Amino acid sequence: PAQLLSSDPLHVRLRPATLADVVGHSGIVKALGNLLSGKSVPHSFLFTGPSGGGKTTLARIVGTLIGVAKDGRVEIDAARYSGVDNIRSIITGSQFSSLSATGRKLIIIDEAHRLSKGAWDSLLLSVEEPPPHVWWCFCSTEPDKIPKTIQTRCHAFDLKPLKWDELAEYLDTIVKQERLALPSGMIEILARRSNGSVRQALV
Numbered sequence: 001p002a003q004l005l006s007s008d009p010l011h012v013r014l015r016p017a018t019l020a021d022v023v024g025h026s027g028i029v030k031a032l033g034n035l036l037s038g039k040s041v042p043h044s045f046l047f048t049g050p051s052g053g054g055k056t057t058l059a060r061i062v063g064t065l066i067g068v069a070k071d072g073r074v075e076i077d078a079a080r081y082s083g084v085d086n087i088r089s090i091i092t093g094s095q096f097s098s099l100s101a102t103g104r105k106l107i108i109i110d111e112a113h114r115l116s117k118g119a120w121d122s123l124l125l126s127v128e129e130p131p132p133h134v135w136w137c138f139c140s141t142e143p144d145k146i147p148k149t150i151q152t153r154c155h156a157f158d159l160k161p162l163k164w165d166e167l168a169e170y171l172d173t174i175v176k177q178e179r180l181a182l183p184s185g186m187i188e189i190l191a192r193r194s195n196g197s198v199r200q201a202l203v
Contacts, residue, residue, distance in 0.1 A: 011202035014174065016057050017064070023170050023198050024162040025054065032058065035155065036065045042155045044127050044136045046112075048143040049159030052197035056110055058157070059137035063106035066135060072098030072105045079111040084118035091126050094134045104133050112138040113145035120147050127153050161196020164188075171201055 016022045019029050035042065045062060047055035056075075063073050076090060090107060097103030109115070115123075127136055127150060138154065140146055168191035175182055194201035 009203070010174065010178070011199045014202060016054070016061065019061055019065075022054065022058070022061075024166050025159055028058070028157045028159065032062070032157070036062065041066055043130045043134065044138075044154040046138045046140070046143070046146065046151060046154035046156040047159065048140050048146075048156065050161055050195065050197065051141055052195075052199035053159040053161065054198065055139035055159060056108060058159075059106075059108045059139055062137060063108075063135070066104065066106070067102040068104045068106040068135070069098060069100030069102065072100050072102070073108065074105065075108045075110065077110050078114040078119075082114045082116050082119060084116060084122050087115065087119040087122050091122065094126065095131060097133045102133075104135070106135045106137060108137045108139065110139045112140045113142040120150060124149055162198065163196070164191045164194075167191035167194055167196070167198065167201050170198065174202070 019033050022029050045059065047058055049055055060073070074090065074093075076086070081087075094105055094107060098105050126134075130136065136154075138146065138150070143151070143156075143158070168187050171187045171191055174180075175187065190201055
């Protein structure tokens with residue numbers, strides 16, 4: 001959406017837009033910050049970890065930091081579009097710069113482990129030798145199913161579930177910020193039952 005509304009769900013409205021907004025994952029946040037501020041920014045990233053752990057969020061932040069405008073960001077759900085024809089279409093489209101000032105494009109593939117073997121084979125050259133205006137981010141809950149030939153060509157970041165006390169501290173901040181009224185002990189219950197996921201805690 002062009003503008004978030006106060007009526008939007010918390011997990012939508014509070015989705016991090018910068019590395020500074022990310023809850024937890026301090027090592028990954030620092031490593032990404034250093035990597036993206038360097039002179040030579042890699043063109044392929046792999047984010048792995050449990051559902052709701054922040055993989056797609058970090059991929060979008062990568063795009064922002066390398067100067068990809070919203071119209072240059074392409075997101076694909078590999079659970080629905082897993083075939084070689086779908087990926088070949090994306091690859092063909094990636095050859096053209098976006099209409100933004102930088103002309104840069106970021107292609108995010110969610111649930112990447114669901115891609116077919118043919119799709120992965122067609123991606124290999126594009127990941128190894130991408131056009132200078134194209135970046136790739138692969139997000140997956142099942143990294144073992146990502147071909148090694150792709151993994152070795154990506155900068156990989158494995159997101160772990162947050163500790164319940166990290167979640168509880170964050171939720172306490174949000175409760176105060178949003179002026180919510182929760183029963184005593186509810187924050188701890190929510191934090192412990194969210195499986196280490198900020199998104200699940202907010203939902």
